Amino acid sequence: MAGRVEGKVAFITGAARGQGRSHAIRLAEEGADIIAVDIAEDIDSVRRFYPGATEADLAETVKQVEALDRRIVAAKADVRDYGALKQALDSGVAELGHVDIVSANAGIFVFGEPAQLVTEGDWQDVIDINLTGVWHTAKAVIPHLIEQATGGSIVLTSSTAGLKGFPGVSQYTASKHAVVGLMRTLALELAPHSIRVNSVHPTGVATDMILNEATFRLFLPDAENPSREQAAEVFATTNALPVPWVEPRDISNAVLFLASDEARYVTGVTLPVDAGFTIK
């Protein structure tokens, strides 16, 4: 049986681990080849919260996609560096022939202070990666999609923080709201080319980004050494459905749907995969 994205090529940023790796695997399971990029190193403003992905992580994504008998071209590139990102994409397209699906997934989570206390550096890193990096991804890929004239699907990863305010998380929340504005504008600009653009809005996802003590402390400010179990209890109170967080594959299934022809008339949509977080 043909896969749901058989014969397509997907460009995924932040593919070394977490949701990006899961998207690569899920799309490959359904027949896509993959162009994967990741910075695969620590980022200064993030290091105090959780460790960065590594080159070994990116190599593991390659291994897992190849185990599915799909092709993957992976490169180390920083989404802040437009030239490097474009080169990684262009090499992937040269090798795999085309690009049809885009997952602008790379992002960082930096938080903890009220807005007036956020440092210039922390603000800038989050905006540069979570917003400008997403624009860079779109800027690099759109000329390919228009030239191919075979349509396409671009999925921008936002967050529930792209739909609601979060005290103590101003830079991240601002960046993720801005992604929605970019998504809506791109959806209009690219509709005449049959290129669809949507955003996904996960609640907490079980990845290194939130399964760490710094994030547990955001939810349990009074606990001395908050455990995963304690954090799970508090996280669960934020969702309508009785789960503390969702799995990367839950987001991948939404990305797969938006990437597939099943969503051929879905564009400009903000799709929460949030266990009911945003209706609470």
Ligand SMILES: NC(=O)c1ccc[n+]([C@@H]2O[C@H](COP(=O)([O-])OP(=O)(O)OC[C@H]3O[C@@H](n4cnc5c(N)ncnc54)[C@H](O)[C@@H]3O)[C@@H](O)[C@H]2O)c1
């Ligand atoms: N985990 C959550 O709870 C959650 C919730 C909502 C939205 N998100 C968003 O989902 C996306 C994926 O996050 P995740 O949960 O998989 O976290 P993660 O930290 O496990 O993965 C993020 C990946 O992006 C890469 N990356 C970061 N900065 C980069 C850069 N400048 N250039 C290239 N790659 C870079 C990292 O190296 C890492 O591999 C992010 O945009 C995040 O903001 C996460």
